[in-house]
Amino acid sequence: MANIRLFSARACPFAHRSRLVLSHKHVAFELVEIDLKNKPAWFDSRVSGYGKVPAIEHGATRIWESAVINEYLDEVFPEPALLPTSPSERAVARIWIDYANTRFAPAFGKLLRAQSSSEQNEARAELIEALAHLEHNGFGQSAGEGPFFFGAQPSLVDFALYPWFERWAGLAHYRDLQVPAEHKHIARWIEASRKLEAVREHENAAEFYVQRYAAIAAPPRQVQVA
Numbered sequence: 001m002a003n004i005r006l007f008s009a010r011a012c013p014f015a016h017r018s019r020l021v022l023s024h025k026h027v028a029f030e031l032v033e034i035d036l037k038n039k040p041a042w043f044d045s046r047v048s049g050y051g052k053v054p055a056i057e058h059g060a061t062r063i064w065e066s067a068v069i070n071e072y073l074d075e076v077f078p079e080p081a082l083l084p085t086s087p088s089e090r091a092v093a094r095i096w097i098d099y100a101n102t103r104f105a106p107a108f109g110k111l112l113r114a115q116s117s118s119e120q121n122e123a124r125a126e127l128i129e130a131l132a133h134l135e136h137n138g139f140g141q142s143a144g145e146g147p148f149f150f151g152a153q154p155s156l157v158d159f160a161l162y163p164w165f166e167r168w169a170g171l172a173h174y175r176d177l178q179v180p181a182e183h184k185h186i187a188r189w190i191e192a193s194r195k196l197e198a199v200r201e202h203e204n205a206a207e208f209y210v211q212r213y214a215a216i217a218a219p220p221r222q223v224q225v226a
Contacts, residue, residue, distance in 0.1 A: 004029040005057040007047055009036050011212045013105070013163035014066040015054040016202065020159045021070045023198035025077045029056075067097050070156050082156045089150065096138055096149065097160045104130045108164050111175055112217050124177060131183060134161075139185035146185065147192035154196060162193050167213075169206030174217035 006022060006029050008015035022029050034043060034053050048055035048064040055064040058076070063069050074082045083090050107130045111123035142149050149157040165179070172178055179186055193199055 003059055005032055006030070007032045007034050007043070007053050007055045007057075009034050009053045010204070011209075012036070012053050013167060014052075016163035016166070017066045017159050018054040018056070018069050018073070019202045020162065020198045021073050021082065021156070023201050024082070024154065024159070024196065025073065025080065027073070027077050067101065067156075067160065070159065074156060080153065082154070082159070084150055084155070092142065093150070093155060093157050096142075096157045099134075099138075100157075100160045100164075104134065104161065105164060108167075108171065111177065112171055112213060114175075115219055120175065124175065127177070128180070131179065131186065135183040135186050139189055147188045149189075154193070158189070158193060162199065165190050165193070166199075166203065167209045170209035170213040170217065173206075173210045174213060 004022070004027065006015075006018055008019060008031055010033065019031070034040070036053065039051070044051040047057065047062065049062075050064055052064065054066050054069055055062065056069055056072075058072075063072055071083070083093055107123065107127040111120065111127050114120040114123040139146070139149060145151060148154045149161075168179065179190070181187070194203075
């Protein structure tokens with residue numbers, strides 16, 4: 001027994017990453033669902049230094065932030081390895097995980113939350129640019145025969161990116177944006193990722209995200225005053 005507790009939230013893409021990594025490595029864990037709108041008082045003080053999910057307890061060890069958690073899991077449970085062996089390729093992996101954190105995920109969220117036409121147009125262009133960079137300079141340069149970022153097997157990069165593509169159904173519903181058909185590397189990667197056992201184990205239906213994103217993506221209701 002690995003003696004791991006994962007504090008997670010079903011809709012959180014960052015927590016989704018760590019669920020995927022644990023399941024892909026076949027590491028047994030206890031899943032503790034946290035309601036982020038009504039967090040228990042003990043969560044911030046005892047579990048997560050940032051008050052966010054994911055966070056893990058592994059024996060006496062507490063760790064938060066998904067990228068840090070996932071590298072820790074890859075070191076403690078080394079099979080199957082989710083980072084390349086060479087220092088240069090490991091650096092490339094970390095660059096693209098950082099890209100997911102600082103460029104791609106924020107662009108996704110910006111478009112989802114944008115309300116006015118001008119805000120949506122700006123955010124849409126930003127996300128389309130981020131997708132193109134991922135297609136041509138990410139998968140297009142690293143995957144080789146693919147279908148995953150470093151080839152035939154998934155890596156921490158793949159698990160860092162995938163949760164936003166599962167959530168794309170919500171973005172398509174509210175912002176009418178599909179992943180451009182010309183992005184062949186991304187399309188092949190999405191198809192391969194959806195077949196992974198870990199992905200299937202934690203998959204939510206498209207309608208889950210449509211309902212979940214209604215409060216932040218739909219325009220605010222206009223209240224008429226008589």
